[in-house]
Amino acid sequence: MRLAVLSGKGGTGKTFVSVNLASVAKEAIYLDCDVEEPNGWIFLKPELEKKQTISVPYPQVDQARCHGCKKCVEFCKFNALSYVGEKLLVFPQMCHSCGGCVLLCPQKALVEIEREIGSIEYGRAGELETRGGILKLGEPSGVPIIEKLIGSIPAGKPAVIDCPPGSSCTVMESISKSDYCLLVTEPTAFGIHNLALVLELVKLMDKPHGVLINKGLPGETMARDYCIREGLTILETIPYDSKLAYTISQGQLAVEKPKYRQLFEGLLGRIEKEAGL
Amino acid sequence: MKIALPVDQKTMDSPISPSFGRAPYFLVVDTEGGDFEAVANEAAMAPGGAGIKAAQKIADLGAEVLITYRCGQNAHDVLSAAKIKLMRAVAGTAGEVVALFQEGKLEELTQIHPGFHGRGGM
Structure with a gap:
């Protein structure tokens, strides 16, 4: 039991x-x-x-690849991403590790890395x-x-x-x-x-x-x-x-x-x- | 110049909302001409990261100044990356507060709280 x-x-x-x-x-x-x-x-x-x-995975951005389409920003239900001033910001502690942003990114600008x-x-x-x-x-x-x-x-x-x-x-x-x-x-x-x-x-x-x-x-x-x-x-x-x-x-x-x-x-x-x- | 304010109602007579990320509406006021627009805050009911989403909205609306009572760390990170100036709100209607800003009578908001993160925020 x-x-x-x-x-x-x-x-x-x-x-x-x-x-x-x-x-x-x-x-x-x-x-x-x-x-x-x-x-x-x-x-x-x-x-x-x-x-x-x-450890948990969370996204890391390659700013050079990011074109600012904001698909990831709109997708994330926990608002772990923000695109302002031509830069993608990631808030690792808001991330629930679903990996959706990485899958969605048409530019492959996001990869998952781990945090203890x-x-x-x-x-x-x-x-x-x-x-x-x-x-x-x-x-x-x-x-x-x-x-x-x-x-x-x-x-x-x-x-x-x-x-x-x-x-x-x-x-x-x-x-x-x-x-x-x-x-x-x-x-x-x-x-x-x-x-x-x-x-x-x-x-x-x-x-x-x-x-x-x-x-x-x-x-x-x-x-x-x-x-x-x-x-x-x-x-x-x-x-x-x-x-x-x-x-x-x-x-x-x-x-x-x-x-x-x-x-x-x-x-x-x-x-x-x-x-x- | 466009100024944004978190408000409780959709009018210039509305008081400033005590919360930024969870405010029901944002008012965007154009100081040249005095046009204004009320926008619903989609972040108000977000399960988390309301401040981030709200700040994204303010940036997308093209505001250069945000007048608010308070602001959390994550929202502040977004607003500063978007080079949006933060001013501290005072008691009064949105219209009165905007007038005070134009007269140079508002102070910059420098006190940033660490965020409420799932603890309500009031």
Whole structure:
């Protein structure tokens, strides 16, 4: 099963849930798709086995060949090209690497060259395989790295996909090949607001899903009420526990304590059942 | 000389739009004779690179001056390659702002923001 863990709001506990679930899953692979701020390694402490550079193609212009027909400028949906002052300007970071401008250019004035946008680190923490994407500072989109990360999952291997926050392109890419989506939320208005956004996304992408309420507080029922109203399955509620917060702040796995090992094993079992596996 | 301004409505009475790349219209005013033309900004709903596309439009319209409240880095790159002068807009209608420009009462826009890139821009 490929399980994606997402939340909309940051800081609800995606990584906390992902690393602990991956640790109790048998011979699984953990993927850190939060490429702007990967932090699963803090808890899993993998031994680095391989590092792969990720590059994307973008157009380079030969000004001498360009006759200024602007076919490329008009074609580009992301406005990565501009022709002014008898010169073609290229904005590499706007480019989505479709290659259309190169194909269209009647003068063959454009060629594709590559730019490094980040890397993927391959590692191992005991039985668990780990892979984490890292986006270079200043690069606008982590999508190509996430695409490679998701594409690298060996067939049939159970995977836990730690998604980026939000509900935009990077999250869509992260959950694109998942069998089940675990939506992590917290009992705050902000948490529920962003849960509604990712709920819309997983419905749109037709992904089976369930909710985990993290940092539950006695008597505070807003997250639970929302789930009941929306007809969502609550797979687990983890009560707020200052000792657990301390454990996390020390970069330790919760499943090292029997109480939480049991909780995450139970949760994994319920997810597998929900996903029909 | 042709002057371009991002505006909210298609008239000389329109206020200057707070955004350049996402403004609904551009007003192009010819200072000789006072002819003007309102052009829809096709970049307003662009998924990305609105500033670049809008700046391309300003260059294609043959404007030599752009009066705007703000301008992002990418749009600035295009405008400067097209040798279009940037002036800082002030409160008032498009007509009033153009008059102020002709009287030499506007300052050059030198503060260029790094761009909003998918973050809305307001």
